[in-house]
Amino acid sequence: MKILEKSGFAGLLLLAAFSNAHADGTIKTALDGTFAPHAMPTLDGKVEGFNVDLVNLIGERLGKEVDLTSAQFSGLIPALQAKTYDFLAAPVTVNEERAANLLFSEGFMDTNFAFVVPADVPDFTSLEDFKGKTIAVNKGSAYDSFLREREGEFGWKVESYGTNTDAVAAVLAGRADANLAGATVAAWAAKQNPQVKLSYEYPTGLVWGLAFRKDDVEGRNLIDKVIECLKIDGSMATLSEKWFGVTPAAGATIVTPTKGYGVPGFEGYSEDDHQPSCELN
The missing domain is CATH 3.40.190.10 (Periplasmic binding protein-like II)
Structure with a gap:
């Protein structure tokens, strides 16, 4: 799955930051391709859905190609830990047990x-x-x-x-x-x-995040910043309207950047005073 390089200063800054965390030019990621509308098979054998579009936008912002694999959810976390993937594009509910073994981006959506x-x-x-x-x-x-x-x-x-x-x-x-x-x-x-x-x-009070290995703090932090960019530039709201037919309410996780990196209240969260922006270094 090829992603076109994003032009402009913001894209170049993000690309430089990501290159330090992941040396090659490809984001390797995976999700469960049967979880509609987040990911589902198409008639031509590909996969589409909210999270497919989300990871494609992440690749676009970073000027990276995206190598997206569709696999059973039960095998995704073991494969991530084995360094098959850089992170998981699948929606993973952030809870205490998972946060003890994985790093998470900030929530990209409430799991209500x-x-x-x-x-x-x-x-x-x-x-x-x-x-x-x-x-x-x-x-x-x-x-x-x-x-x-x-x-x-x-x-x-x-x-x-x-x-x-x-x-x-x-x-x-x-x-x-x-x-x-x-x-x-x-x-x-x-x-x-x-x-x-x-x-x-x-409301459950829980969110979905993108999962990373515990040792990939730099990669997690960068993708966290990209998610913040997608929230503030309206991309996440557009994806919600496209796949769910729902315009997000003000203050909803899908359109509201979270302070710091990760999910507050869970292991792996890092408090930080950076300001959400699409021009990051």
């Missing part, structure tokens, strides 16, 4: 949950609004566990399906009142099916 409901029903504004409703969910997912742990409190009925596509189909067929999934997956479902719409979004 979201409900999908029929397009013609009134808006839902809280979990309480779903009391007594039948909610379809992907069996064994974090969303399945979330709903079942709260069945007694909210009185909803949980119906589990083999895939989230099947769970959305249950809403379309009237067998369920709502579907719960990750916010981006829910947004993609609503974008693809005009008979449903996005509904209440539940």
